[in-house]
Amino acid sequence: MSSTDEVIKLLRNKGLKVTPQRVAILQLLMGGGHFTMDKVLDELRKMEPNISISIVYNTLNTLVKLGILRSFEADGKTWYEIRKDPHINVICEDTGQIIDVNADTSMIEREVGKLGIVVKDLNIIIRGNCQDFHN
């Protein structure tokens, strides 16, 4: 989990006002993992019971636009994660959990780059069964 100071510094650097809601949201996401809205709300309401859905959506979208978070859509919902090196998001059809798997994706970006396409974001999503694998 990142320190509160670190989170506050990041918000200020991006020109955002430092509010308790934003600090809580960003700190939660910086802890790693994949979150849908309901998961974020559940966690946040343990600390800030009155936090509204709209401000959570609002904040997450702002953080995505600023490049701090990455989002992708699956199972009819939007998922949010801290932006880090490209990786594979494996959605387990049995447990519903999402697992990160590292892989070299440079080949993919190279192939697309050949066509003169400027890559803004890359998402690799696999649906499968994680069997007895857990992380």
Next chain:
Amino acid sequence: MSSTDEVIKLLRNKGLKVTPQRVAILQLLMGGGHFTMDKVLDELRKMEPNISISIVYNTLNTLVKLGILRSFEADGKTWYEIRKDPHINVICEDTGQIIDVNADTSMIEREVGKLGIVVKDLNIIIRGNCQDFHN
């Protein structure tokens, strides 16, 4: 564009009753490209003005379950395409169009397989700018 006979044969092979709606939907998708619901409806209503949204969703989902189509989510909508070799779907942020780019994805499946994960479906989605590239 695939022949009507080919489409009818495919439906029968999968144990589906051959209805005009299903033939029209499958024939449209087999022509290639990426479709959201509104695009499918627009096209179909040129031929079958009374076709309902529900039966289109219904049919597309059935075809996905049977493995004939692949679906993925982007921009808050579900996209459908004929299932073919794994490839990269590039979403152009300027034009909104989706471009297929071929690439060898075996490395990705290998990496995931190492963990004992059984791959059911693979989607690679890139957001970017297609510049002056068109297909």
Next chain:
DNA sequence: ATATGTGCAAAGGGTTTGCAGATAT
């Protein structure tokens, strides 16, 4: 003949938006 498919309308679930009051700078 009958199991399956279709159209319509309503309901469902996730996300966005408008606005008045509150807060960070």
Next chain:
DNA sequence: ATATCTGCAAACCCTTTGCACATAT
């Protein structure tokens, strides 16, 4: 002081569902 942020509720999409009628086998 004031630009920005927050919470609430309503609005908005996209998608699914229930049901009576229609159709393919």
